Amino acid sequence: MAEELIAFASKQDMLAKSKQFWNPDKTQFWIDSGVPLVIDRREGYFVYDVEGKRLIDVHLNGGTYNLGHRNPEVAAAVTAAMQRFDIGNHHFPSLARTALAEALVSTAPAPLTKVMYGSGGGEAIDIALKSARHATKKRRIVSVAKAYHGHTGLAVATGDERFATLFLADRPDEFSHVPFNDLDAMEAALRQGDVAAVIMETIPATYGFPLPAPGYLAGVKRLCERYGALYIADEVQTGLMRTGELWAISKHGVEPDILVSGKGISGGMYPVSVVLASEAAAGWLTEDGFAHMSTFGGAELGCVAALKTLEITCRPEVRSMVHYIAATFTAGLARIQAANPDWFTGIRQDGLVMGLEFGHPQGAKFVMKRLYENGVWAIFSTLDPRVLQYKPGILLTPGVCEELLERTEVAIGKARDDAMRGARR
Amino acid sequence: MTGAPINVSELLTDPAGVPRARAMLQRAEWAARSFARYDKPSVDAIVRAAAAAGAAKAREYADWAVRETGFGVAEHKVLKNVASSTGLVECYAGHDYVTPRLDPAAKIVEIPRPAGVVFALTPSTNPVATVFFKCLLALMTRSVVVVSPHPLAKECCADAARTLAAAATAAGAPDGVIQVVDEPSVPLIDALMTDERTSVIVATGGVPVVRAAYSSGTPAIGVGPGNVPVLVDATADLAKAARRIVDSKSFDNSILCTNESVLIVEERAAVALLRQLKRAGAYLLEPAERDRVGKMLFPGGRFDIRFVGKDATWIAAEAGVRVPASTRVLLAPFDLVVPEESLAHEKLCPVLGLVRVDSARRGIDAARAVLRLSGRGHSAAIHSTDPHVIMEYGAAVEVLRVAVNVGNSLGSAGLQTNLAPSMTIGTGFFGRSSVAENLHPSHLVQWTRLAYNSEPAEPFGDFAGLVPWQAPAGPIPPYPAASNQRDGDHGSATAGPPSAAAVRNGRYDLTADAAGALRAEIRRLVIEELSQLVRG
Numbered sequence: 001m002a003e004e005l006i007a008f009a010s011k012q013d014m015l016a017k018s019k020q021f022w023n024p025d026k027t028q029f030w031i032d033s034g035v036p037l038v039i040d041r042r043e044g045y046f047v048y049d050v051e052g053k054r055l056i057d058v059h060l061n062g063g064t065y066n067l068g069h070r071n072p073e074v075a076a077a078v079t080a081a082m083q084r085f086d087i088g089n090h091h092f093p094s095l096a097r098t099a100l101a102e103a104l105v106s107t108a109p110a111p112l113t114k115v116m117y118g119s120g121g122g123e124a125i126d127i128a129l130k131s132a133r134h135a136t137k138k139r140r141i142v143s144v145a146k147a148y149h150g151h152t153g154l155a156v157a158t159g160d161e162r163f164a165t166l167f168l169a170d171r172p173d174e175f176s177h178v179p180f181n182d183l184d185a186m187e188a189a190l191r192q193g194d195v196a197a198v199i200m201e202t203i204p205a206t207y208g209f210p211l212p213a214p215g216y217l218a219g220v221k222r223l224c225e226r227y228g229a230l231y232i233a234d235e236v237q238t239g240l241m242r243t244g245e246l247w248a249i250s251k252h253g254v255e256p257d258i259l260v261s262g263k264g265i266s267g268g269m270y271p272v273s274v275v276l277a278s279e280a281a282a283g284w285l286t287e288d289g290f291a292h293m294s295t296f297g298g299a300e301l302g303c304v305a306a307l308k309t310l311e312i313t314c315r316p317e318v319r320s321m322v323h324y325i326a327a328t329f330t331a332g333l334a335r336i337q338a339a340n341p342d343w344f345t346g347i348r349q350d351g352l353v354m355g356l357e358f359g360h361p362q363g364a365k366f367v368m369k370r371l372y373e374n375g376v377w378a379i380f381s382t383l384d385p386r387v388l389q390y391k392p393g394i395l396l397t398p399g400v401c402e403e404l405l406e407r408t409e410v411a412i413g414k415a416r417d418d419a420m421r422g423a424r425r
Numbered sequence: 426m427t428g429a430p431i432n433v434s435e436l437l438t439d440p441a442g443v444p445r446a447r448a449m450l451q452r453a454e455w456a457a458r459s460f461a462r463y464d465k466p467s468v469d470a471i472v473r474a475a476a477a478a479g480a481a482k483a484r485e486y487a488d489w490a491v492r493e494t495g496f497g498v499a500e501h502k503v504l505k506n507v508a509s510s511t512g513l514v515e516c517y518a519g520h521d522y523v524t525p526r527l528d529p530a531a532k533i534v535e536i537p538r539p540a541g542v543v544f545a546l547t548p549s550t551n552p553v554a555t556v557f558f559k560c561l562l563a564l565m566t567r568s569v570v571v572v573s574p575h576p577l578a579k580e581c582c583a584d585a586a587r588t589l590a591a592a593a594t595a596a597g598a599p600d601g602v603i604q605v606v607d608e609p610s611v612p613l614i615d616a617l618m619t620d621e622r623t624s625v626i627v628a629t630g631g632v633p634v635v636r637a638a639y640s641s642g643t644p645a646i647g648v649g650p651g652n653v654p655v656l657v658d659a660t661a662d663l664a665k666a667a668r669r670i671v672d673s674k675s676f677d678n679s680i681l682c683t684n685e686s687v688l689i690v691e692e693r694a695a696v697a698l699l700r701q702l703k704r705a706g707a708y709l710l711e712p713a714e715r716d717r718v719g720k721m722l723f724p725g726g727r728f729d730i731r732f733v734g735k736d737a738t739w740i741a742a743e744a745g746v747r748v749p750a751s752t753r754v755l756l757a758p759f760d761l762v763v764p765e766e767s768l769a770h771e772k773l774c775p776v777l778g779l780v781r782v783d784s785a786r787r788g789i790d791a792a793r794a795v796l797r798l799s800g801r802g803h804s805a806a807i808h809s810t811d812p813h814v815i816m817e818y819g820a821a822v823e824v825l826r827v828a829v830n831v832g833n834s835l836g837s838a839g840l841q842t843n844l845a846p847s848m849t850i851g852t853g854f855f856g857r858s859s860v861a862e863n864l865h866p867s868h869l870v871q872w873t874r875l876a877y878n879s880e881p882a883e884p885f886g887d888f889a890g891l892v893p894w895q896a897p898a899g900p901i902p903p904y905p906a907a908s909n910q911r912d913g914d915h916g917s918a919t920a921g922p923p924s925a926a927a928v929r930n931g932r933y934d935l936t937a938d939a940a941g942a943l944r945a946e947i948r949r950l951v952i953e954e955l956s957q958l959v960r961g
Binding site for chain 2 (some may be wrong): 073211244265312317318323325328349351
């Protein structure tokens, strides 16, 4: 069936039509970057180009494919659910939404007791920010410089101007950006007491996973408490066991007022995003439950995918495996770095959230291209192209980890030569 | 509303628990990869800690197993549990399955390579002892194990496996080194047996389980059932033979697969032997009584598992036979070992078949007949002082171990002979198994051989002292602290769970102390119990 619907004369033909009908700039960008990838088959942690090239996926769409592509258990749960459910009616109490909410609350930090639903991460961030504004009756939102929390109305204003000004969507009067890892700057932003919420990715992904300094996030939370702002933990990329705990924020001893998850919670199978909130932060649900609604938010098929995803992710065996995988990459990447000290300049790692730093302003783009040639798909950090986002799956086998490290070692070596040649030119 | 009410959780759970079990195998694969590179001192510390933890609960698990399964004798299970934990470790104390071996004369270096992921099926009859046994064999050889207990004994076995796992990881073993299936089922066992992450299946149980293991496509060590003939000839010390046979047949109420099934006695010794047997606690059933017992034990020709591991007096009462309260074994006489004689088949209860024969020669034929019914490859016993008879017996019966002048229950299991002490008795080609010996650690390790050019001019390398293995530097796997919080120089209370540091601090010392004290206590217990057993 797919063949009948999706038939092109050749990959070139397909790319031409992609430019004509879809996104000309983005289509050309990947061709120019040496990553002319058109994904066809996908299975586990492998994706296959339409021409058959196999790639290990360490982009995972930011964790969307934490459990691998087309995870058979998630697929089976959604398939079973489709015999009875569809998207559902967003006004009425729902079996799947309620079951998922209960499961999320039971595995979340204690203060989080209510769940709201969106269909994507940006929508969920908007819900979180609206909830915080309602709860505090304040308008200003503080985020870190170079942040990224999504492309929707409020979310895009929290992020870097890279995505906001083009659409005249920046709102400097309501949204303040402060330097990351700077508690003094954070306090200065909060001191006037007019801030509804501080929103933080536990490790800022699009900025290349700079790690929060020890004590920084706990310090931010204390400042929030002091100045009457809520703490919103954006765990879209860092949650769901990627750091070896279900939610990365718990490794920092912080109990957030609101926690947002998207991407991976879908199991890579049906879009859904969730906002977990404390009673105080979710006050509007009691006051006026019709105040925010979303036709696709918490679609019942998505909730089933999320329930299964959460169940798999919370298995003790999976947590143990993540710790093994993380240790394997700690050791393997250290070895590669030792062989390339001038070029492979830094490793930012918390579990399976990794940013690899290279000694060139566009370093990660060279590495991305060589990785692609060597059968690995990983993406540079949009807001810091020195840094490669390196996000292996949480169910990887030892064999694929070893293969991935070998391919990475070769690609990093070749990319160094490319970058040096570029520098000489 | 159309259709039945739906429970969302039903969409999400696999009734057989197969996905979760597969996750266990993948965790096991990671653990095996780490464990395979541990050095000998680390392995020894782990084995000792796990064995001590098991032995410390030998009595608790003995009671639990009897309570849960409803059969066996708790006192005897204590002995088996100790023998299969600290006893096993003592037995293999001098062996090394970890360090490379050098043979300069042959110019060969042998590097031990563990099996990897062992899938261990354990029976209901020797539940905890077999869990201990297989887990420790795996630990000694640096393999990891996933235990699937018999459903009748799943709770005590799961707890026992967890006790060993906790002790092993506290002593430095990798996380996941021992895992256990809580809800065993046929689809689950089938899925794990056929999974390519399973390196080897070690199957102890009924014939169907063992055949399934061999059919799975995965390397398997499976052992078949027993049906043990015991021959007493006229040269035997009849008093000793009688006592040994009654002790053995009543041990744990006959649920070891090595328990005697049919006693074959040379006619000219029969009267004297029977007198001694009575003195030792056996009751000779009258023909009518024998018929009632036979019909009761084998309704429709099949053994009724209701009687597995039950007391002789209880069985007698059930059959309406009045016996002295001190009765430990019921003797059921019959004339000929033939398929239609139900009492000639395996009986996992203290009912012992009795056949009189004209000569030792006829006795050997009868023993062969017992084994034609079932139990080929397993074990047999003989009480005799005539090496000619003993040799002829051993050369004729189709088994791979013959216990001589000792009870077979503990003799062929290696507890009262110098065979390898084992809860898993290899039945070899006779019994359609790949293993002919009592299962021992060597069965779970294979060796990579570095074989030099045999040309004398080509020199052999100097491998003295070269060991490719290391002690783990800390918990395996380490807790994934963020890279800017490693090395402990940011003593932040928020860096990981508080337990991580606590685990690292001095856990080897603690374990060694505890193990030392326990070992002394357990050695005392073993000696005491063994001497009581020998005294009868």
